[in-house]
Each structure stands twice: as structure tokens, then as C-alpha cells.
Amino acid sequence: MLTTQDRTEAQAAALFKALAHPVRIAILDVLRHGEECVCHLEAILGKRQAYISQQLAVLRAAQIITDRRDGMNSFYLVVHPEIYALLDAARAVRGGANAAPTAPIRRESCPCPKCAPVAVVAD
Amino acid sequence: MLTTQDRTEAQAAALFKALAHPVRIAILDVLRHGEECVCHLEAILGKRQAYISQQLAVLRAAQIITDRRDGMNSFYLVVHPEIYALLDAARAVRGGANAAPTAPIRRESCPCPKCAPVAVVAD
DNA sequence: TGACAATATGCAGAGAATGGAATATACTGA
DNA sequence: TCAGTATATTCCATTCTCTGCATATTGTCA
Numbered sequence: 001m002l003t004t005q006d007r008t009e010a011q012a013a014a015l016f017k018a019l020a021h022p023v024r025i026a027i028l029d030v031l032r033h034g035e036e037c038v039c040h041l042e043a044i045l046g047k048r049q050a051y052i053s054q055q056l057a058v059l060r061a062a063q064i065i066t067d068r069r070d071g072m073n074s075f076y077l078v079v080h081p082e083i084y085a086l087l088d089a090a091r092a093v094r095g096g097a098n099a100a101p102t103a104p105i106r107r108e109s110c111p112c113p114k115c116a117p118v119a120v121v122a123d
Numbered sequence: 124m125l126t127t128q129d130r131t132e133a134q135a136a137a138l139f140k141a142l143a144h145p146v147r148i149a150i151l152d153v154l155r156h157g158e159e160c161v162c163h164l165e166a167i168l169g170k171r172q173a174y175i176s177q178q179l180a181v182l183r184a185a186q187i188i189t190d191r192r193d194g195m196n197s198f199y200l201v202v203h204p205e206i207y208a209l210l211d212a213a214r215a216v217r218g219g220a221n222a223a224p225t226a227p228i229r230r231e232s233c234p235c236p237k238c239a240p241v242a243v244v245a246d
Numbered sequence: 247t248g249a250c251a252a253t254a255t256g257c258a259g260a261g262a263a264t265g266g267a268a269t270a271t272a273c274t275g276a
Numbered sequence: 277t278c279a280g281t282a283t284a285t286t287c288c289a290t291t292c293t294c295t296g297c298a299t300a301t302t303g304t305c306a
Contacts (some may be wrong), residue, residue: 005149049282051264053285054285072272072282086209094134159254174256
């Protein structure tokens with residue numbers, strides 16, 4: 001028999017499991033600023049599309065994020081902003097509270113070819 | 124090269140990983156009330172000693188708990204009480220904040236033979 | 247010192263996660 | 277309808293994790 005307690009713990013564990021991955025945390029940090037399309041994540045995190053998509057699928061399965069299609073693009077956004085309390089708390093436990101609560105990884109303009117076809121820095 | 128950001132994410136991920144297990148969460152919930160010896164955890168959680176000990180080792184490796192030996196017993200206690208903010212936040216995300224923030228699993232008297240050799244309820 | 251109790255550790259099989267590659271799907275514009 | 281772009285899914289080998297069992301370690305008491 002599964003008590004309410006058990007269920008709570010299992011749910012919490014499942015949530016932690018979904019968060020137990022640096023790339024997924026990085027994705028959530030990017031989404032902190034609002035919804036983003038996959039191409040942004042790809043560009044910002046410097047990972048392959050298929051890989052990003054896989055990690056997004058994990059977060060989606062854990063109901064941490066949802067997607068919204070708009071034409072050719074998929075936009076992802078966090079379902080419960082409370083999730084950021086979790087991320088910040090985790091950093092606080094580790095770094096003693098002064099661990100930068102996510103310096104904006106995001107650049108002024110996304111360097112992906114769609115959004116910023118302006119300048120490709122090649123250094 | 125590993126940026127500060129990367130390191131923060133890796134640390135947070137490691138913390139989440141340690142928490143991503145229902146039994147380990149249950150252990151932390153028991154420790155919420157203060158330090159406990161292994162025999163208590165064994166009795167309260169209804170798991171075998173070796174199993175509990177292994178999960179404790181995981182939590183210890185993640186520097187979430189520390190132990191203190193006192194004669195024949197080892198007492199475990201949580202290093203950063205902030206960890207409970209994490210657990211509560213996780214439950215809040217899941218259950219919508221009304222998920223009982225850990226109803227005391229602990230019984231009035233620990234049923235382990237050492238502490239309460241008084242009455243073994245047998246229903 | 248020897249028997250015993252409490253706890254920790256090592257090992258192994260089963261199962262799950264990771265990450266890379268290929269491929270499928272969905273939408274747009276010509 | 278066809279080509280092209282954006283994203284998702286599937287497959288797979290490798291690696292990690294879980295968990296039960298046996299055993300080692302450490303402390304206590306007679």
C-alpha cells in the first residue's frame with residue numbers, strides 16, 4: 001500500500017530527477033526570462049538540436065515545461081515559476097546563498113541565424 | 124573550459140541527483156525533527172539496515188548530512204537546514220502548495236527494540 | 247579476550263539514463 | 277505538390293544507478 005506520504009516523496013523524487021542534469025538546469029535558466037524557441041536554446045547552450053530536444057522532452061514529461069507551436073517554431077515555457085525557487089534554493093545550499101542566481105546567460109540578441117543574421121563573430 | 128555558470132549548474136544537478144530518490148527524501152523527512160540513529164531510520168522506514176546505510180552514504184557523499192558516533196550508535200543530521208526549503212518547494216510545485224509539508228512520519232516512540240522495547244503492535 | 251550488537255562496505259545482476267546518429271514529422275512558401 | 281526548414285522521435289552502445297546479499301568494521305559488555 002502506498003501512503004500519501006509515499007506518493008509525495010515519489011513525486012518530489014521524480015521532480016528532482018528531472019532537474020538532476022546540468023543541461024536541463026541550463027535550459028530552465030534560459031527560460032527564466034520568458035518563453036524561448038528551440039533554436040535559441042540551441043544557439044545559447046551550444047548543443048545540438050536533437051540533444052536539446054531530448055532534454056526538453058524529459059522536462060516536458062516531468063510537466064516542468066510546456067510547448068506552444070507557432071508556425072515553424074516551438075516555444076517552450078516553464079509551467080510553474082515556483083521551479084525557480086527550487087533552483088535558487090539549490091544554489092543557496094551549495095554556494096552559501098551568494099551563488100549568482102543565474103547571471104543572464106542570454107545574450108542581447110540571440111546569435112541564431114534566424115534572429116540575428118547580422119554578425120557572425122568568427123574569432 | 125568550465126564557466127562559473129557551468130559549475131553552478133553541475134553542483135545544483137549533483138544536489139538534485141542526491142535528492143532524486145523517495146527513500147532518501149523519506150530519510151531527510153525523518154531527520155527534519157533532529158538527529159536520529161540508524162536504528163530509528165530502519166524502524167521508521169521499514170527498510171533493511173544495509174539499504175538504509177547505503178542511502179545514508181549517498182546523502183553523506185553529497186554533503187547533505189553528517190554523522191556523529193556515540194558509542195555503538197551513529198547519529199545522522201542534516202548539514203544545511205535550507206535543504207528543507209528545497210523539499211517543501213518541490214512538494215509545493217507538485218501538490219500546489221497544500222501538499223502536507225511532511226506530516227510527521229515519526230511515531231511517538233521509536234518502535235525499534237532499543238528505544239521502545241515496550242509494545243510491539245502486531246495487527 | 248570473546249561473543250554480540252550496530253553500522254558500513256564490496257560485489258553483482260538488472261534496469262535506467264546518457265548522448266550520438268539517423269530518421270520522422272510538421273509547417274511554410276513557391 | 278514539392279522542396280526546405282524547424283523540431284521530435286527512435287535506435288543503440290555505453291555508462292551509471294539501484295538494490296539485495298554477504299561480509300567487514302567498530303564498539304560494548306561480560
